Amino acid sequence: MPTIKIDNVDYDLDSLSDDAKAQLQSIQFVDQELAKLQMQVAAMQTARNAYVNALKAALPVVPGSDTIKLS
Template identity: 65%
Template sequence: MSKITIDNTDYELDTLADEAKAQLGSLQFVDAELARLNAQTAVLQTARMAYSNALKAALPASPDGEVELMKLN
């Protein structure tokens, strides 16, 4: 039988009520979605940095030789 540990207590999955199994399934879905979104955020932050660097390279330098990008929200 499969077990799950919640708050340091082990539970047999087969003995859980249907409502508990449904809540567990929902919690697992949300955890998976959060992991997916965190991975997507990391990819998008990396892409943003690459686009920012490419933009800086494509812009003419300011008189003092520095290029500063404004923050986009």
Template identity: 65%
Template structure:
């Protein structure tokens, strides 16, 4: 039986109404976008740290 857990509560997706399934789809869409944004932020933070290290090296040579 397919189930999904939302906020710690498990739901049977086969007995969900169409309205509930639509809301579930929206939640899943938002969760995917949040995961994508977190990955982007991590990549940008890594790049920023690299730029900061490079700047520090340049400034230490001056």
């Protein structure tokens, strides 16, 4: 029989109420969506870094300046 541990208490999944099972499914769905969003954030950060580097390469050299700050 499968169990789930919540607040250090093991619960038999088969004995949970339909409402409890629905809440558990909702939590699992949200966890999956959060994981997808975290992967998208990582991809967007990587893309942003690449765009910043490409912008730096495309800008003319300004004497006496060696940094760019983008907000």
